[in-house]
Amino acid sequence: MREKILISASVAALLTASVALAQTPLPEAVRVRHAALDLSIDYPAQKLAGSMTYDLENWTTHPASEVSFLLNRLMDVSQVRDGSGAAVPYTQDVLRFRDEPRRQVTQVVVKLRRPVAPGERTTLQLDYAGYLVGYTEIGWLYVHDHIDSAFTIIRSDALAFPIVGGLVDSVNRTIPRTDFTYDASVRVPSHFLVATGGVLTRTAHDDGTMTWRYRSMGKSPFLNISIAPFDTIIEGGVHLFYLPADSVGARRLMHSAQNALDTLKRWYGPLHAPLNLTITEIPDGWGSQASPVGGIIQTAAAFHDQRHMRELYHELTHLWNANETEDPPSRWGEGLASFLEDLLSERLDGWTGRPATDTWVLNKLKNAIASDSSVRTVPFIDYGPHKMSGLSYTVGNAMFEVLFDLVGQEEFNKIIGGYYQKFTNGGSTRDFIDFAKKTARLDLSAFFDDWMFTTRWTALVARASSMRDLTEHYRATTSMKK
Numbered sequence: 001m002r003e004k005i006l007i008s009a010s011v012a013a014l015l016t017a018s019v020a021l022a023q024t025p026l027p028e029a030v031r032v033r034h035a036a037l038d039l040s041i042d043y044p045a046q047k048l049a050g051s052m053t054y055d056l057e058n059w060t061t062h063p064a065s066e067v068s069f070l071l072n073r074l075m076d077v078s079q080v081r082d083g084s085g086a087a088v089p090y091t092q093d094v095l096r097f098r099d100e101p102r103r104q105v106t107q108v109v110v111k112l113r114r115p116v117a118p119g120e121r122t123t124l125q126l127d128y129a130g131y132l133v134g135y136t137e138i139g140w141l142y143v144h145d146h147i148d149s150a151f152t153i154i155r156s157d158a159l160a161f162p163i164v165g166g167l168v169d170s171v172n173r174t175i176p177r178t179d180f181t182y183d184a185s186v187r188v189p190s191h192f193l194v195a196t197g198g199v200l201t202r203t204a205h206d207d208g209t210m211t212w213r214y215r216s217m218g219k220s221p222f223l224n225i226s227i228a229p230f231d232t233i234i235e236g237g238v239h240l241f242y243l244p245a246d247s248v249g250a251r252r253l254m255h256s257a258q259n260a261l262d263t264l265k266r267w268y269g270p271l272h273a274p275l276n277l278t279i280t281e282i283p284d285g286w287g288s289q290a291s292p293v294g295g296i297i298q299t300a301a302a303f304h305d306q307r308h309m310r311e312l313y314h315e316l317t318h319l320w321n322a323n324e325t326e327d328p329p330s331r332w333g334e335g336l337a338s339f340l341e342d343l344l345s346e347r348l349d350g351w352t353g354r355p356a357t358d359t360w361v362l363n364k365l366k367n368a369i370a371s372d373s374s375v376r377t378v379p380f381i382d383y384g385p386h387k388m389s390g391l392s393y394t395v396g397n398a399m400f401e402v403l404f405d406l407v408g409q410e411e412f413n414k415i416i417g418g419y420y421q422k423f424t425n426g427g428s429t430r431d432f433i434d435f436a437k438k439t440a441r442l443d444l445s446a447f448f449d450d451w452m453f454t455t456r457w458t459a460l461v462a463r464a465s466s467m468r469d470l471t472e473h474y475r476a477t478t479s480m481k482k
Contacts, residue, residue: 027174028164029064030056033121035180035223037161039154040187046147048154049129052161056122059176063115067124069162071106075130077162080110083123088113098168102138105159107167126162134158142287151243151283153297154186154225161223174387176328179219179293186225187211193230195241195280196223197295217276220294226280236261237275242303246281249303253279256309259348260316268320268417272424275319279312290315306349313348314341320416322423322432328384330429332452335396336416339404358401358467364394369458380452381429398467399451405471406447406478407440415439443481447474 032054039050058064071077073094080088090110097103108126116122134144135158145158154160165172186194190210198214205211214225230241233254238261242250257279265271278295281303282288288311290296296315302308317340321333345351368375374388380399383389404412415436423431433448450456464470 025166025168025171027171028068028166029058029060029062030067030116030122030164031059031175031178032164032180033057033178035182035184037154037182037184037186037223037225039161039185039225041147041152041227043147043149043189047129047131048147048160050161051125051127053123053125054164056116056124056164058116058118058120058122059178061118063117065112065115067110067112067164068166069108069110069126070159070165071108071128071162072130072132072159073104073106074133075106075128075159077106077108077126077128079127080108081125081127082113086113088124095167099170100138103135103169105167108162128162132158132160142285144285149192150228151286152227153282153286154223154227156222157287177221177389178327179221181219182216182223182294183213184223184225185211185213186227188227191229192227193232193241194225194227195230195239195278195295196225197276197278197291197293199276216293217273218293220291222289222291222294224289224294224297226282226297230280238277238279240279240281242281243283243300246300246303249300250281252306253298253303253309253312256306256348257312257316260313260344261319263344263348264317264320267413269421271319272421277316277319292316292318307351309349310341310345310351313344314338317341317344320420322420323426325426325428326384328387329389330381330383331389331392332380332396332399332429332432334389334392335394335398336400338393338397339400343404361394361397362461362464362467365398365458365461368394369462376455376458379454380457395451395457398461398470399457401467402470402474403436403444403447405467406474407442407444411440441480442478444478447478 034055036053037050039048041048077090077092080090082088088110090108092106092108094104095107110124112122132145132147134146136144143157145153145160156163184196187209188194190204190208194212196214197220198216201213203211228243231244231247233240233250235254236258238254238257240250240254277292280295280297282297282299284300286299288297288299292315296312298312302312314337317337318333342354342357346354368391374386378386378388380395383392418439419432419435422435429452433452437444460470460473
Protein backbone atom coordinates (compact mmCIF):
# COMPACT_ATOMS: atom_id res chain seq x y z
CA MET A 1 0.00 0.00 0.00
CA ARG A 2 2.82 2.42 0.85
CA GLU A 3 4.45 1.80 -2.56
CA LYS A 4 1.15 2.60 -4.34
CA ILE A 5 0.80 5.83 -2.38
CA LEU A 6 4.35 6.85 -3.30
CA ILE A 7 3.72 6.08 -6.98
CA SER A 8 0.49 8.08 -6.90
CA ALA A 9 2.25 11.00 -5.27
CA SER A 10 4.98 10.90 -7.92
CA VAL A 11 2.42 10.85 -10.71
CA ALA A 12 0.57 13.77 -9.11
CA ALA A 13 3.82 15.74 -8.84
CA LEU A 14 4.59 15.10 -12.51
CA LEU A 15 1.10 16.17 -13.54
CA THR A 16 1.39 19.34 -11.45
CA ALA A 17 4.76 20.16 -13.01
CA SER A 18 3.38 19.50 -16.50
CA VAL A 19 0.41 21.79 -15.89
CA ALA A 20 2.68 24.53 -14.53
CA LEU A 21 4.97 24.17 -17.55
CA ALA A 22 2.01 24.36 -19.93
CA GLN A 23 0.76 27.49 -18.22
CA THR A 24 4.10 29.30 -18.45
CA PRO A 25 3.79 31.65 -21.43
CA LEU A 26 6.41 32.01 -24.11
CA PRO A 27 8.24 35.35 -24.25
CA GLU A 28 6.95 37.86 -26.78
CA ALA A 29 8.23 36.92 -30.23
CA VAL A 30 9.08 40.48 -31.29
CA ARG A 31 11.62 43.05 -30.20
CA VAL A 32 11.80 46.78 -30.95
CA ARG A 33 14.12 48.04 -33.67
CA HIS A 34 12.75 51.60 -33.97
CA ALA A 35 10.30 53.64 -31.90
CA ALA A 36 8.46 56.82 -32.90
CA LEU A 37 6.65 58.65 -30.08
CA ASP A 38 4.30 61.58 -30.68
CA LEU A 39 2.98 62.97 -27.41
CA SER A 40 1.13 65.95 -25.96
CA ILE A 41 1.03 66.87 -22.26
CA ASP A 42 -2.09 68.45 -20.75
CA TYR A 43 -0.88 69.94 -17.46
CA PRO A 44 -4.23 71.31 -16.16
CA ALA A 45 -5.86 67.89 -16.63
CA GLN A 46 -2.64 66.05 -15.64
CA LYS A 47 -3.06 63.76 -18.64
CA LEU A 48 -1.08 62.80 -21.70
CA ALA A 49 -2.18 61.63 -25.14
CA GLY A 50 -0.33 60.45 -28.17
CA SER A 51 0.84 57.54 -30.24
CA MET A 52 3.74 55.12 -30.25
CA THR A 53 4.77 53.54 -33.55
CA TYR A 54 7.09 50.53 -33.41
CA ASP A 55 9.15 48.76 -36.03
CA LEU A 56 9.13 45.22 -34.62
CA GLU A 57 11.28 42.23 -35.54
CA ASN A 58 10.45 38.57 -34.91
CA TRP A 59 13.53 37.27 -33.09
CA THR A 60 12.25 33.70 -32.60
CA THR A 61 12.15 30.62 -34.82
CA HIS A 62 8.36 30.53 -35.09
CA PRO A 63 5.78 32.87 -36.68
CA ALA A 64 4.25 35.60 -34.51
CA SER A 65 0.48 36.05 -34.80
CA GLU A 66 -0.06 38.45 -31.90
CA VAL A 67 1.85 40.93 -29.74
CA SER A 68 1.24 41.84 -26.12
CA PHE A 69 1.95 45.41 -25.01
CA LEU A 70 1.98 46.80 -21.48
CA LEU A 71 0.78 50.30 -20.61
CA ASN A 72 0.30 52.27 -17.41
CA ARG A 73 -2.74 51.02 -15.50
CA LEU A 74 -4.56 54.40 -15.81
CA MET A 75 -4.12 54.59 -19.58
CA ASP A 76 -6.06 53.13 -22.49
CA VAL A 77 -5.37 52.43 -26.15
CA SER A 78 -7.98 53.90 -28.50
CA GLN A 79 -6.75 52.48 -31.80
CA VAL A 80 -4.10 50.20 -33.29
CA ARG A 81 -3.00 50.50 -36.92
CA ASP A 82 -0.46 48.70 -39.08
CA GLY A 83 2.15 50.19 -41.39
CA SER A 84 -0.41 50.84 -44.11
CA GLY A 85 -2.70 52.71 -41.72
CA ALA A 86 -5.29 49.91 -41.58
CA ALA A 87 -6.97 49.20 -38.24
CA VAL A 88 -5.77 46.09 -36.41
CA PRO A 89 -7.96 44.22 -33.90
CA TYR A 90 -6.93 44.21 -30.25
CA THR A 91 -8.18 43.61 -26.73
CA GLN A 92 -7.18 45.38 -23.53
CA ASP A 93 -7.76 45.02 -19.82
CA VAL A 94 -6.23 46.07 -16.51
CA LEU A 95 -4.56 42.95 -15.11
CA ARG A 96 -2.02 41.90 -12.51
CA PHE A 97 1.40 40.41 -13.10
CA ARG A 98 1.36 36.70 -12.36
CA ASP A 99 4.70 36.81 -10.53
CA GLU A 100 4.08 40.23 -8.90
CA PRO A 101 0.36 40.40 -8.01
CA ARG A 102 0.60 43.94 -6.64
CA ARG A 103 1.71 45.22 -10.03
CA GLN A 104 -1.22 46.26 -12.21
CA VAL A 105 -0.91 47.21 -15.86
CA THR A 106 -3.08 47.71 -18.90
CA GLN A 107 -2.37 44.77 -21.18
CA VAL A 108 -3.08 45.33 -24.87
CA VAL A 109 -3.07 42.18 -27.03
CA VAL A 110 -2.85 42.97 -30.74
CA LYS A 111 -3.97 40.34 -33.25
CA LEU A 112 -1.75 40.72 -36.30
CA ARG A 113 -3.46 40.75 -39.68
CA ARG A 114 -0.70 38.52 -41.04
CA PRO A 115 1.73 36.39 -39.00
CA VAL A 116 5.28 37.70 -38.96
CA ALA A 117 7.82 35.09 -40.01
CA PRO A 118 11.10 34.65 -38.08
CA GLY A 119 13.50 37.46 -38.89
CA GLU A 120 10.82 39.57 -40.58
CA ARG A 121 9.44 42.90 -39.38
CA THR A 122 6.10 44.58 -38.93
CA THR A 123 4.94 48.07 -37.96
CA LEU A 124 2.28 48.86 -35.37
CA GLN A 125 0.99 52.21 -34.15
CA LEU A 126 -0.86 52.43 -30.84
CA ASP A 127 -2.85 55.58 -30.04
CA TYR A 128 -3.29 55.99 -26.30
CA ALA A 129 -4.10 58.45 -23.52
CA GLY A 130 -4.62 58.68 -19.78
CA TYR A 131 -3.11 59.53 -16.42
CA LEU A 132 0.48 58.82 -15.42
CA VAL A 133 1.03 57.16 -12.02
CA GLY A 134 4.02 55.42 -10.47
CA TYR A 135 4.70 52.00 -8.99
CA THR A 136 5.90 52.74 -5.48
CA GLU A 137 3.43 50.23 -4.04
CA ILE A 138 5.50 47.34 -5.40
CA GLY A 139 8.73 48.64 -3.90
CA TRP A 140 9.89 50.69 -6.89
CA LEU A 141 10.33 53.79 -4.77
CA TYR A 142 12.06 55.73 -7.55
CA VAL A 143 9.07 55.26 -9.89
CA HIS A 144 6.72 57.89 -8.49
CA ASP A 145 6.14 59.33 -11.96
CA HIS A 146 3.28 61.78 -12.51
CA ILE A 147 2.55 64.87 -14.56
CA ASP A 148 3.74 67.92 -12.64
CA SER A 149 4.72 71.41 -13.75
CA ALA A 150 7.87 71.21 -11.56
CA PHE A 151 9.18 68.02 -13.19
CA THR A 152 7.74 65.28 -15.39
CA ILE A 153 9.50 62.25 -16.82
CA ILE A 154 8.25 60.01 -19.62
CA ARG A 155 9.87 56.56 -19.52
CA SER A 156 9.19 52.84 -19.72
CA ASP A 157 9.67 52.30 -15.96
CA ALA A 158 6.17 53.72 -15.31
CA LEU A 159 4.87 52.51 -18.70
CA ALA A 160 4.30 56.09 -19.88
CA PHE A 161 4.10 54.58 -23.36
CA PRO A 162 3.29 51.04 -24.51
CA ILE A 163 6.15 48.53 -24.33
CA VAL A 164 6.39 44.96 -25.59
CA GLY A 165 5.84 42.43 -22.81
CA GLY A 166 3.55 39.96 -21.10
CA LEU A 167 2.30 39.45 -17.56
CA VAL A 168 5.21 37.35 -16.24
CA ASP A 169 8.28 39.44 -15.47
CA SER A 170 10.66 36.48 -15.40
CA VAL A 171 9.54 35.59 -18.93
CA ASN A 172 9.89 39.18 -20.15
CA ARG A 173 13.51 39.16 -19.06
CA THR A 174 14.24 36.33 -21.51
CA ILE A 175 13.48 38.55 -24.52
CA PRO A 176 16.90 39.38 -26.04
CA ARG A 177 18.08 42.82 -24.98
CA THR A 178 18.42 45.06 -28.03
CA ASP A 179 19.05 48.75 -28.38
CA PHE A 180 16.87 50.72 -30.79
CA THR A 181 16.68 54.00 -32.66
CA TYR A 182 13.94 56.50 -31.88
CA ASP A 183 12.17 59.65 -33.06
CA ALA A 184 10.38 61.39 -30.19
CA SER A 185 8.12 64.45 -30.41
CA VAL A 186 6.60 66.05 -27.32
CA ARG A 187 4.26 69.07 -27.35
CA VAL A 188 4.22 71.19 -24.18
CA PRO A 189 3.52 74.81 -23.14
CA SER A 190 6.36 76.94 -24.49
CA HIS A 191 7.84 77.81 -21.07
CA PHE A 192 8.82 74.16 -20.53
CA LEU A 193 11.99 72.57 -21.90
CA VAL A 194 12.07 68.96 -23.06
CA ALA A 195 15.29 66.95 -22.73
CA THR A 196 16.48 63.64 -24.12
CA GLY A 197 19.31 62.45 -26.35
CA GLY A 198 19.43 63.12 -30.08
CA VAL A 199 19.29 65.77 -32.77
CA LEU A 200 16.81 68.47 -31.74
CA THR A 201 14.35 70.51 -33.78
CA ARG A 202 11.64 72.74 -32.31
CA THR A 203 8.35 73.96 -33.76
CA ALA A 204 6.36 76.80 -32.17
CA HIS A 205 2.54 76.78 -32.40
CA ASP A 206 0.05 79.65 -32.32
CA ASP A 207 -1.58 78.36 -29.14
CA GLY A 208 1.55 79.02 -27.05
CA THR A 209 2.86 75.46 -27.18
CA MET A 210 6.10 74.09 -28.57
CA THR A 211 6.87 70.71 -30.10
CA TRP A 212 10.32 69.35 -29.24
CA ARG A 213 11.50 66.62 -31.59
CA TYR A 214 14.56 64.46 -30.92
CA ARG A 215 15.96 61.94 -33.41
CA SER A 216 18.52 59.53 -31.96
CA MET A 217 21.99 59.47 -33.49
CA GLY A 218 22.31 55.74 -32.97
CA LYS A 219 20.83 52.92 -30.93
CA SER A 220 19.87 53.40 -27.29
CA PRO A 221 18.76 50.94 -24.59
CA PHE A 222 15.97 53.29 -23.48
CA LEU A 223 13.91 56.39 -24.19
CA ASN A 224 13.79 58.81 -21.25
CA ILE A 225 12.18 62.23 -21.74
CA SER A 226 12.38 64.86 -19.00
CA ILE A 227 10.17 67.98 -18.97
CA ALA A 228 10.63 70.95 -16.63
CA PRO A 229 11.33 74.71 -16.58
CA PHE A 230 15.02 73.88 -17.10
CA ASP A 231 17.93 76.20 -17.72
CA THR A 232 20.68 75.05 -20.07
CA ILE A 233 24.42 75.18 -20.66
CA ILE A 234 25.87 74.11 -24.03
CA GLU A 235 29.59 73.51 -24.37
CA GLY A 236 31.78 71.27 -26.53
CA GLY A 237 28.97 69.06 -27.80
CA VAL A 238 27.40 68.63 -24.34
CA HIS A 239 23.89 70.00 -23.76
CA LEU A 240 23.20 70.23 -20.03
CA PHE A 241 19.63 70.76 -18.78
CA TYR A 242 19.49 71.71 -15.11
CA LEU A 243 16.99 72.90 -12.54
CA PRO A 244 17.38 76.66 -11.96
CA ALA A 245 18.22 76.36 -8.27
CA ASP A 246 21.34 74.31 -9.08
CA SER A 247 23.18 76.70 -11.42
CA VAL A 248 26.45 76.52 -9.44
CA GLY A 249 26.44 72.73 -9.42
CA ALA A 250 25.59 72.70 -13.12
CA ARG A 251 28.65 74.75 -14.00
CA ARG A 252 30.81 72.48 -11.86
CA LEU A 253 29.37 69.36 -13.51
CA MET A 254 29.94 70.76 -16.99
CA HIS A 255 33.54 71.58 -16.04
CA SER A 256 34.07 67.99 -14.86
CA ALA A 257 32.47 66.60 -18.01
CA GLN A 258 34.74 68.68 -20.25
CA ASN A 259 37.83 67.67 -18.24
CA ALA A 260 36.89 64.01 -18.56
CA LEU A 261 36.22 64.32 -22.30
CA ASP A 262 39.56 66.06 -22.86
CA THR A 263 41.37 63.38 -20.85
CA LEU A 264 39.70 60.51 -22.71
CA LYS A 265 40.49 62.15 -26.05
CA ARG A 266 44.13 62.47 -25.00
CA TRP A 267 44.22 58.81 -23.96
CA TYR A 268 42.24 57.19 -26.77
CA GLY A 269 42.21 59.63 -29.67
CA PRO A 270 39.41 61.64 -31.29
CA LEU A 271 35.81 60.53 -31.50
CA HIS A 272 34.70 59.44 -34.95
CA ALA A 273 31.42 61.33 -34.83
CA PRO A 274 30.51 64.81 -33.61
CA LEU A 275 29.73 64.77 -29.91
CA ASN A 276 26.05 65.31 -29.16
CA LEU A 277 25.45 64.34 -25.53
CA THR A 278 22.47 65.37 -23.40
CA ILE A 279 22.84 65.46 -19.61
CA THR A 280 19.67 66.21 -17.64
CA GLU A 281 19.31 66.96 -13.96
CA ILE A 282 16.39 65.21 -12.29
CA PRO A 283 15.32 65.55 -8.66
CA ASP A 284 16.79 63.17 -6.08
CA GLY A 285 14.80 60.00 -5.61
CA TRP A 286 13.94 59.46 -9.29
CA GLY A 287 16.85 57.18 -10.23
CA SER A 288 19.76 57.94 -12.57
CA GLN A 289 20.17 56.23 -15.94
CA ALA A 290 22.58 56.83 -18.77
CA SER A 291 23.41 56.13 -22.38
CA PRO A 292 25.72 58.06 -24.71
CA VAL A 293 22.91 58.03 -27.29
CA GLY A 294 19.78 58.25 -25.14
CA GLY A 295 21.35 60.79 -22.81
CA ILE A 296 22.18 60.86 -19.13
CA ILE A 297 19.54 61.54 -16.49
CA GLN A 298 21.44 62.41 -13.35
CA THR A 299 19.91 62.96 -9.93
CA ALA A 300 20.56 66.28 -8.24
CA ALA A 301 23.10 64.65 -5.89
CA ALA A 302 25.78 64.89 -8.58
CA PHE A 303 25.13 68.62 -8.84
CA HIS A 304 25.70 68.98 -5.09
CA ASP A 305 28.52 66.49 -4.41
CA GLN A 306 31.62 65.84 -6.55
CA ARG A 307 31.76 62.25 -5.31
CA HIS A 308 28.80 61.38 -7.51
CA MET A 309 30.69 62.45 -10.62
CA ARG A 310 31.91 58.87 -11.09
CA GLU A 311 28.49 57.96 -12.51
CA LEU A 312 28.98 60.60 -15.20
CA TYR A 313 32.54 59.46 -15.93
CA HIS A 314 31.31 55.90 -16.43
CA GLU A 315 28.98 56.96 -19.22
CA LEU A 316 31.44 59.31 -20.89
CA THR A 317 33.91 56.45 -21.35
CA HIS A 318 31.31 54.59 -23.41
CA LEU A 319 31.72 57.21 -26.13
CA TRP A 320 35.02 55.47 -26.94
CA ASN A 321 33.43 52.00 -27.24
CA ALA A 322 33.33 50.33 -30.65
CA ASN A 323 29.92 48.96 -31.58
CA GLU A 324 29.56 45.35 -30.42
CA THR A 325 28.61 43.03 -33.27
CA GLU A 326 27.61 40.10 -31.06
CA ASP A 327 23.90 39.60 -30.39
CA PRO A 328 23.45 39.38 -27.48
CA PRO A 329 26.78 40.86 -26.37
CA SER A 330 28.78 39.92 -23.30
CA ARG A 331 28.93 43.68 -22.47
CA TRP A 332 32.57 43.63 -21.40
CA GLY A 333 32.50 47.38 -22.14
CA GLU A 334 30.58 47.86 -18.88
CA GLY A 335 33.48 46.35 -16.99
CA LEU A 336 35.89 48.65 -18.80
CA ALA A 337 33.72 51.68 -17.95
CA SER A 338 33.54 50.59 -14.30
CA PHE A 339 37.34 50.51 -14.14
CA LEU A 340 37.75 53.80 -16.02
CA GLU A 341 35.28 55.71 -13.83
CA ASP A 342 37.61 55.00 -10.90
CA LEU A 343 40.70 55.89 -12.91
CA LEU A 344 39.21 59.24 -13.99
CA SER A 345 38.11 59.97 -10.42
CA GLU A 346 41.68 59.41 -9.25
CA ARG A 347 43.28 61.52 -11.96
CA LEU A 348 40.76 64.38 -12.10
CA ASP A 349 39.31 64.61 -8.59
CA GLY A 350 42.01 63.17 -6.35
CA TRP A 351 39.77 60.27 -5.32
CA THR A 352 41.50 57.89 -2.89
CA GLY A 353 38.86 55.21 -2.53
CA ARG A 354 40.33 52.54 -4.80
CA PRO A 355 41.50 50.21 -2.00
CA ALA A 356 37.96 50.06 -0.59
CA THR A 357 36.46 49.62 -4.07
CA ASP A 358 38.93 46.86 -4.91
CA THR A 359 37.99 45.04 -1.72
CA TRP A 360 34.30 45.40 -2.54
CA VAL A 361 34.78 44.08 -6.10
CA LEU A 362 36.89 41.16 -4.94
CA ASN A 363 34.40 40.17 -2.22
CA LYS A 364 31.48 40.44 -4.61
CA LEU A 365 33.24 38.15 -7.08
CA LYS A 366 34.13 35.67 -4.33
CA ASN A 367 30.49 35.55 -3.21
CA ALA A 368 29.28 35.04 -6.78
CA ILE A 369 31.79 32.24 -7.35
CA ALA A 370 30.73 30.49 -4.15
CA SER A 371 26.98 30.85 -4.61
CA ASP A 372 26.40 30.49 -8.35
CA SER A 373 27.68 27.47 -10.28
CA SER A 374 27.18 29.22 -13.62
CA VAL A 375 29.91 31.73 -12.66
CA ARG A 376 32.28 28.78 -12.36
CA THR A 377 31.25 27.21 -15.68
CA VAL A 378 30.26 29.96 -18.16
CA PRO A 379 33.15 31.96 -19.70
CA PHE A 380 32.91 35.75 -19.82
CA ILE A 381 32.64 35.72 -23.62
CA ASP A 382 29.37 33.75 -23.33
CA TYR A 383 27.65 36.01 -20.76
CA GLY A 384 25.32 37.44 -23.40
CA PRO A 385 23.68 34.18 -24.59
CA HIS A 386 23.48 32.95 -20.97
CA LYS A 387 21.87 36.22 -19.79
CA MET A 388 24.71 36.83 -17.31
CA SER A 389 25.82 40.23 -18.57
CA GLY A 390 24.99 41.82 -15.21
CA LEU A 391 28.25 40.21 -14.02
CA SER A 392 30.20 42.04 -16.71
CA TYR A 393 30.49 45.12 -14.51
CA THR A 394 32.46 43.39 -11.75
CA VAL A 395 34.25 40.65 -13.71
CA GLY A 396 35.26 43.16 -16.36
CA ASN A 397 36.29 45.72 -13.75
CA ALA A 398 38.71 43.25 -12.19
CA MET A 399 39.99 42.03 -15.57
CA PHE A 400 40.75 45.51 -16.87
CA GLU A 401 42.36 46.66 -13.63
CA VAL A 402 44.73 43.69 -13.75
CA LEU A 403 45.44 44.33 -17.44
CA PHE A 404 46.16 48.01 -16.72
CA ASP A 405 48.56 47.19 -13.89
CA LEU A 406 50.20 44.47 -15.98
CA VAL A 407 50.93 46.44 -19.17
CA GLY A 408 51.01 50.03 -17.83
CA GLN A 409 48.90 53.01 -18.84
CA GLU A 410 50.72 53.85 -22.08
CA GLU A 411 50.22 50.40 -23.55
CA PHE A 412 46.73 50.11 -22.06
CA ASN A 413 45.79 53.33 -23.88
CA LYS A 414 47.14 51.91 -27.14
CA ILE A 415 44.97 48.82 -26.68
CA ILE A 416 41.73 50.58 -25.74
CA GLY A 417 42.14 53.62 -28.00
CA GLY A 418 43.59 51.68 -30.90
CA TYR A 419 40.75 49.18 -30.86
CA TYR A 420 38.18 51.99 -30.89
CA GLN A 421 39.93 53.79 -33.75
CA LYS A 422 40.14 50.61 -35.87
CA PHE A 423 36.79 49.01 -35.03
CA THR A 424 34.54 51.98 -34.30
CA ASN A 425 31.97 50.75 -36.85
CA GLY A 426 31.77 47.34 -35.25
CA GLY A 427 33.89 44.67 -33.65
CA SER A 428 33.51 41.46 -31.67
CA THR A 429 35.04 40.34 -28.40
CA ARG A 430 37.46 38.16 -30.37
CA ASP A 431 38.41 41.18 -32.47
CA PHE A 432 39.25 43.08 -29.30
CA ILE A 433 41.29 40.24 -27.83
CA ASP A 434 43.20 39.67 -31.08
CA PHE A 435 43.96 43.40 -31.28
CA ALA A 436 45.08 43.55 -27.65
CA LYS A 437 47.36 40.55 -28.10
CA LYS A 438 48.96 42.03 -31.22
CA THR A 439 49.39 45.46 -29.62
CA ALA A 440 50.88 44.42 -26.26
CA ARG A 441 54.55 43.63 -25.86
CA LEU A 442 53.66 40.93 -23.33
CA ASP A 443 52.14 37.64 -24.45
CA LEU A 444 48.54 38.04 -23.22
CA SER A 445 47.29 34.68 -24.50
CA ALA A 446 47.09 33.03 -21.07
CA PHE A 447 45.58 36.18 -19.53
CA PHE A 448 42.66 36.30 -21.96
CA ASP A 449 42.27 32.52 -21.89
CA ASP A 450 41.80 32.78 -18.13
CA TRP A 451 39.42 35.75 -18.15
CA MET A 452 37.48 35.49 -21.41
CA PHE A 453 37.54 31.97 -22.85
CA THR A 454 37.54 29.89 -19.66
CA THR A 455 36.59 30.37 -16.01
CA ARG A 456 40.11 29.84 -14.66
CA TRP A 457 39.93 33.39 -13.30
CA THR A 458 37.53 32.14 -10.65
CA ALA A 459 40.20 29.98 -9.02
CA LEU A 460 42.60 32.93 -8.98
CA VAL A 461 40.02 35.25 -7.43
CA ALA A 462 38.90 32.65 -4.89
CA ARG A 463 42.36 32.47 -3.33
CA ALA A 464 43.37 36.12 -3.82
CA SER A 465 43.46 38.47 -0.84
CA SER A 466 43.79 41.59 -3.00
CA MET A 467 43.80 42.77 -6.60
CA ARG A 468 47.57 42.98 -6.33
CA ASP A 469 47.67 39.19 -5.89
CA LEU A 470 46.02 38.82 -9.31
CA THR A 471 48.47 41.19 -10.96
CA GLU A 472 51.48 39.51 -9.34
CA HIS A 473 50.29 36.13 -10.61
CA TYR A 474 50.44 37.35 -14.20
CA ARG A 475 53.70 39.24 -13.70
CA ALA A 476 55.22 35.95 -12.59
CA THR A 477 53.74 33.88 -15.40
CA THR A 478 53.62 36.25 -18.39
CA SER A 479 56.62 36.83 -20.62
CA MET A 480 57.50 39.17 -23.46
CA LYS A 481 56.45 38.04 -26.92
CA LYS A 482 59.16 36.39 -28.96
